[in-house]
Amino acid sequence: MKSLDELAKIKESRRAALKIREGVPSATEKAHVMMCGGAGCISSKCLEVVDAMKEALSKNGIAEQVQIILTGCMGPCDMGPVAIVYPDATFYRRLKPKDAEAIVEEHIMKGNLVQRLLYRAPGAKEPTPKVTDIDLFAKQKKIVLRNNFYIDPTSIEDYIANDGYAALGKALTQMQPAEIIEEVKKSGLRGRGGAGFSTGMKWGFTAAASGSPKYVVCNGDEGDPGAFMDRSVLEGDPHSVIEGMAICGRAIGAEQGYVYVRAEYPLAIERLDYAIQKARENGLLGKDILGTGFNFDIEIRIGAGAFVCGEETALLTSIEGKRGEPRPRPPFPANAGVWGKPTVLNNVETWANIPEIILKGAAAYAAIGTEKSKGTKVFALAGRINNTGIIEVPMGTTLREIVFEIGGGIPRKKAFKAVQTGGPSGGCIPADYLDTPVDYDSLGALGAIMGSGGMIVLDEDSCMVDIAKFFLDFVVDESCGKCSPCRIGTKRMYEILDNISKGKGKEGDIELLVELATTIKATALCGLGQTAPNPVLSTIRYFRKEYEEHIRDKKCACNVCELEE
Amino acid sequence: MINLTIDNQKVAVEAGTTILEAARKVGVKIPTLCYLKDLNVIGACRICMVEVQGARTFIPSCVAPVAEGMVVRTNTPAVIAARKLVLELILSDHPMECLTCLRNQNCELQDLAKEFGITEVRFDGAKTEYPIDDSSPSIIRDPRKCVLCRRCMSVCTNVQTVQALCAENRGFDTLIAPAFNEKLANMECVNCGQCSLVCPTGAIVERDDTAKVWAALADPKKHVVVQTAPATRVQLGEAVGAEPGSIFTGQMVAGLRRLGFDKVFDTDFTADLTILEEGNELLQRVTTGGTLPMITSCSPGWIKFCEHFYPDLLAHLSTCKSPQQMFGALAKTYYAKKAGIDPADIYCVSIMPCTAKKYECRRPEMNSSGYQDVDVVLTSRELGRMFIQAGLDTTNLPEEEYDEPLGISTGAGEIFGASGGVMEAALRTVYEVVTGQTLENIDFEVCRGLTGVKEATVQVGDLSVKVAITNGLGNARKVLDKIRAGEADYHFIEVMCCPGGCIGGGGSPIPTNTEIRLKRIDATYTEDERMVLRKSHENPAVTALYEEFLEKPLGHKSHELLHTHYTPRGVNK
Numbered sequence A: 001m002k003s004l005d006e007l008a009k010i011k012e013s014r015r016a017a018l019k020i021r022e023g024v025p026s027a028t029e030k031a032h033v034m035m036c037g038g039a040g041c042i043s044s045k046c047l048e049v050v051d052a053m054k055e056a057l058s059k060n061g062i063a064e065q066v067q068i069i070l071t072g073c074m075g076p077c078d079m080g081p082v083a084i085v086y087p088d089a090t091f092y093r094r095l096k097p098k099d100a101e102a103i104v105e106e107h108i109m110k111g112n113l114v115q116r117l118l119y120r121a122p123g124a125k126e127p128t129p130k131v132t133d134i135d136l137f138a139k140q141k142k143i144v145l146r147n148n149f150y151i152d153p154t155s156i157e158d159y160i161a162n163d164g165y166a167a168l169g170k171a172l173t174q175m176q177p178a179e180i181i182e183e184v185k186k187s188g189l190r191g192r193g194g195a196g197f198s199t200g201m202k203w204g205f206t207a208a209a210s211g212s213p214k215y216v217v218c219n220g221d222e223g224d225p226g227a228f229m230d231r232s233v234l235e236g237d238p239h240s241v242i243e244g245m246a247i248c249g250r251a252i253g254a255e256q257g258y259v260y261v262r263a264e265y266p267l268a269i270e271r272l273d274y275a276i277q278k279a280r281e282n283g284l285l286g287k288d289i290l291g292t293g294f295n296f297d298i299e300i301r302i303g304a305g306a307f308v309c310g311e312e313t314a315l316l317t318s319i320e321g322k323r324g325e326p327r328p329r330p331p332f333p334a335n336a337g338v339w340g341k342p343t344v345l346n347n348v349e350t351w352a353n354i355p356e357i358i359l360k361g362a363a364a365y366a367a368i369g370t371e372k373s374k375g376t377k378v379f380a381l382a383g384r385i386n387n388t389g390i391i392e393v394p395m396g397t398t399l400r401e402i403v404f405e406i407g408g409g410i411p412r413k414k415a416f417k418a419v420q421t422g423g424p425s426g427g428c429i430p431a432d433y434l435d436t437p438v439d440y441d442s443l444g445a446l447g448a449i450m451g452s453g454g455m456i457v458l459d460e461d462s463c464m465v466d467i468a469k470f471f472l473d474f475v476v477d478e479s480c481g482k483c484s485p486c487r488i489g490t491k492r493m494y495e496i497l498d499n500i501s502k503g504k505g506k507e508g509d510i511e512l513l514v515e516l517a518t519t520i521k522a523t524a525l526c527g528l529g530q531t532a533p534n535p536v537l538s539t540i541r542y543f544r545k546e547y548e549e550h551i552r553d554k555k556c557a558c559n560v561c562e563l564e565e
Numbered sequence B: 001m002i003n004l005t006i007d008n009q010k011v012a013v014e015a016g017t018t019i020l021e022a023a024r025k026v027g028v029k030i031p032t033l034c035y036l037k038d039l040n041v042i043g044a045c046r047i048c049m050v051e052v053q054g055a056r057t058f059i060p061s062c063v064a065p066v067a068e069g070m071v072v073r074t075n076t077p078a079v080i081a082a083r084k085l086v087l088e089l090i091l092s093d094h095p096m097e098c099l100t101c102l103r104n105q106n107c108e109l110q111d112l113a114k115e116f117g118i119t120e121v122r123f124d125g126a127k128t129e130y131p132i133d134d135s136s137p138s139i140i141r142d143p144r145k146c147v148l149c150r151r152c153m154s155v156c157t158n159v160q161t162v163q164a165l166c167a168e169n170r171g172f173d174t175l176i177a178p179a180f181n182e183k184l185a186n187m188e189c190v191n192c193g194q195c196s197l198v199c200p201t202g203a204i205v206e207r208d209d210t211a212k213v214w215a216a217l218a219d220p221k222k223h224v225v226v227q228t229a230p231a232t233r234v235q236l237g238e239a240v241g242a243e244p245g246s247i248f249t250g251q252m253v254a255g256l257r258r259l260g261f262d263k264v265f266d267t268d269f270t271a272d273l274t275i276l277e278e279g280n281e282l283l284q285r286v287t288t289g290g291t292l293p294m295i296t297s298c299s300p301g302w303i304k305f306c307e308h309f310y311p312d313l314l315a316h317l318s319t320c321k322s323p324q325q326m327f328g329a330l331a332k333t334y335y336a337k338k339a340g341i342d343p344a345d346i347y348c349v350s351i352m353p354c355t356a357k358k359y360e361c362r363r364p365e366m367n368s369s370g371y372q373d374v375d376v377v378l379t380s381r382e383l384g385r386m387f388i389q390a391g392l393d394t395t396n397l398p399e400e401e402y403d404e405p406l407g408i409s410t411g412a413g414e415i416f417g418a419s420g421g422v423m424e425a426a427l428r429t430v431y432e433v434v435t436g437q438t439l440e441n442i443d444f445e446v447c448r449g450l451t452g453v454k455e456a457t458v459q460v461g462d463l464s465v466k467v468a469i470t471n472g473l474g475n476a477r478k479v480l481d482k483i484r485a486g487e488a489d490y491h492f493i494e495v496m497c498c499p500g501g502c503i504g505g506g507g508s509p510i511p512t513n514t515e516i517r518l519k520r521i522d523a524t525y526t527e528d529e530r531m532v533l534r535k536s537h538e539n540p541a542v543t544a545l546y547e548e549f550l551e552k553p554l555g556h557k558s559h560e561l562l563h564t565h566y567t568p569r570g571v572n573k
């Protein structure tokens, strides 16, 4: 592809071919079945459903008139396998291979919806067939996951049809590098990898840094237990990340990008690799992109799987082929990143926001969210909640809306106790704060963090000492061992907690935990150690009584901890 | 210049200076553990934390650069408490065995515990347990005492470029060890002991062989002779508490006699002998078209390094044994015969600044006398301990002279201890032997000093002799790579395994740092100047040795006793 015109032509012709997914019936095609191919649905055997459906289509002689497309994660994992059938956008859930025939013969051939497979809102008598009418989706706002209901992740044309690479075209032909950076700054976008640093500022620092070449890196290490937001993006819409990175390349003057993906994500690696290949074939990566003279290419680096490799300096050393271990900052990656050169490092989700910001403008993006947290955020809902899975909501949505409206509340009529945000670096927020708007600063003020978007809901049966111990166990295992406070300090905290949970706690243990926690936070080398005590501190802050019961009364009110006599 | 305040004092330092160095400039001492200037600046231990106004956390002063207008407080109660807790944590994973530790009273961890006034460790949880690795003839690793400062790893990787040590496992189980926790003896470790020199604790120490020596001294059947390496006389003072740079030759000799050694000889003697053998070998290679450049072979760590990493260049090595091993071979042949003692009864001890010598004396090639030529090697540190154990006030002993004949030496033998010394000694002799003229100025200043790679061209008669001198194996690599690439037109290269040469060897007193190395080097050249004889070929005992026993340099006997061969070893995969 050597020009914007060519890009526009592809878009036009593909868009026409995909009208059916916008609800316009087609003369030649009966349906597009978008089958969710996210991790959850794969594990609930969606591929068998696909096979059964193909068989049913062939049997009825309409294989040519129906497309089955495996998409990225659609979100409602606990309902999987799920599918959307276009043009009418019917949402089906909990599909079994044996349901394929009914969908083909009743719905696709006769236009009769298969009632038993439709979604029913909790307590509702009537099903909600249309995906856009379903409360769970209606409350969401999709920017990062904008394509997950619509495109085939292995089709660059699908991506282009939905405005893909238009932002890159705009950045290359209508914007100066400084304008791009300014636009990203004005959008208010903050890093989605955890720390929430202004993306535009980071790009500005790197652009201004001396040293060349410069690099663009995507952090796809995603090590938080239970998190799979980035995986969903990489599997479902890999071109959005490629496009975001290329735009940054133009903004800071870099020609090489790296995407660091954990080895545990083979499908993400495969999809991304394929997308990079297609982008190159189409002249959207490589030399002289869109005939503008701009060169940019991307390589994939596969991570060794340690959680700490997601920390930026560890990731950069790991890219260089060394043991992935954090190093002190400064120097920051903006000045000395990969191979010691100025480098922009952003999270997968951060990257996926970029095309939208450039294409629609900073103002439109900044209109979403709160004063200091703009845009949307993707969360992985887990724990004691009805709708587990991936959601994307505007910043500022309250915890209550997320848990009770989108998440469908707590199962088995149990009482909500707390929500743990930010994974092992985060904290627990109790019921009193359910009306807190979810944004970087509000969560921080409560002793929790936004983190990368993990949200674990806890009900009345969850013991907070046990929860704290669970997260601490994780960081003790994942500490890289370089600095003493984290290496030894988290271990000691774990040992004290373990004793408390076994009824062997002593008076003074809580104070000692707080002393350790405060010092580790203030002295550890990297973010892992600096945040590792958060789950303990926040549970002590809001649930101190539970700790005291374990220590004084040798009692676990939730009957979770096994106390020794 | 960057302006900042540290503990309310205004400070102006160059950009890029760390807070720690800036503080030192104004006399503010910040405690450290992992930090080692220029060698290990990784911010791992978190002992050096300070408060910086506006910062979210405390800041590691050893790695954090100063910034304009920075306000630093190094000793607020909060920061002191934090450091103390970090130290308490480190101690909670440490076997408190000071009383039975080789580093007792010379341990940075112990010093910190004392400075911080630690009286209690409140954590009684798990401790890291890894077995002691005593596979190496030279050094012993006890990972339990390791504080994971990584100084050893930095030195081994960056200075020596051997990379025998790395970080393994994660979190509480982190281990600094050979890859896959392999035994050190099975690695490319060259036994240089530089790791033991920088280790702040007793986690890497020299193998203590003093018991063997005490036993030999106690054995009436044994005739125990000792040789002292050139560098030891500028080290032993430090080992018993004197100032760095003290010259301790006479006191050391006196002390050795008091310990009961039957003869106190000097490796300087065989250093002179080395010059005659090696000088002639060089001339022979030059005149007969032999392999050039020729490289010195007196540093056993370097030899093993070459065998592992440059086996293709082994033909460049001089075939001369090291002075220590020449001495051993002669002690049990020439000296035995001369003194009328059965060599089986001779017990040959070396005092060396070096841990690699412990390995060298066990090499199978080193049995030319029909016995193990050198029975045991003690480092300067070990001899220092023997002096102290024997209750000797060595510093105040009247100075004594070495025994004859193997104790007679020249200034040329003495300077072997400093980087460039072998080259300078060789030039003094080669010049006079080749030209038949007396050297006017025998001080070859170009050879001296700590520069990693020194080069010079010296006119010897018709021949412009091109030489290079390297110290520290990383520097040797630079020159070896040039040889490999066919870009080196040197005739003669001196390679010393350890930074600064033997005066900075892995068996040196602790601490050994750049400043102390320079003091020992100064002392070495002072000692050289004090000698009556300063050229190896003028050593009368060496002349007598040739007349009475060896006949001539590179002769038959020399080949049998004084020369050796090497083994290509390659690198583990």
Ligand SMILES: Cc1cc2nc3c(=O)[nH]c(=O)nc-3n(C[C@H](O)[C@H](O)[C@H](O)COP(=O)(O)O)c2cc1C
Pocket: A190, A191, A192, A193, A194, A195, A196, A197, A199, A219, A220, A221, A222, A223, A224, A307, A308, A309, A310, A311, A312, A313, A345, A346, A347, A348, A350, A452, A526, A527, A528
């Ligand atoms: C222990 C640790 C693990 C991290 N893991 C990730 C990760 O998996 N993915 C990620 O994007 N950022 C991770 N981060 C944050 C990164 O260091 C970095 O801030 C981020 O990738 C920058 O991108 P952003 O500005 O777009 O958020 C981690 C940080 C720490 C301290």
Ligand code: SF4
Pocket: A308, A326, A478, A479, A480, A481, A482, A483, A484, A486, A487, A524, A525, A526, A527, A528, A529, A530
């Ligand atoms: S805080 Fe933990 S993970 Fe980070 S450098 Fe220190 S030991 Fe490693």
Ligand code: SF4
Pocket: B094, B095, B096, B097, B098, B099, B101, B102, B103, B104, B105, B107, B108, B109, B110, B145, B201, B202, B203
């Ligand atoms: S290493 Fe230091 S602190 Fe540890 S036992 Fe030895 S002397 Fe004591």
Ligand code: SF4
Pocket: B139, B152, B155, B156, B160, B162, B163, B164, B165, B188, B189, B190, B191, B192, B193, B194, B195, B196
């Ligand atoms: S003795 Fe030398 S080569 Fe061996 S581990 Fe120590 S520093 Fe490395």
Ligand code: SF4
Pocket: B145, B146, B147, B148, B149, B150, B151, B152, B153, B176, B195, B198, B199, B200, B201, B203, B204
């Ligand atoms: S062995 Fe010594 S130098 Fe090496 S990491 Fe351990 S304490 Fe530090």
Ligand code: FES
Pocket: B031, B032, B033, B034, B035, B042, B043, B044, B045, B046, B047, B048, B049, B060, B061, B062, B063
């Ligand atoms: S001395 Fe600064 S972190 Fe160890």
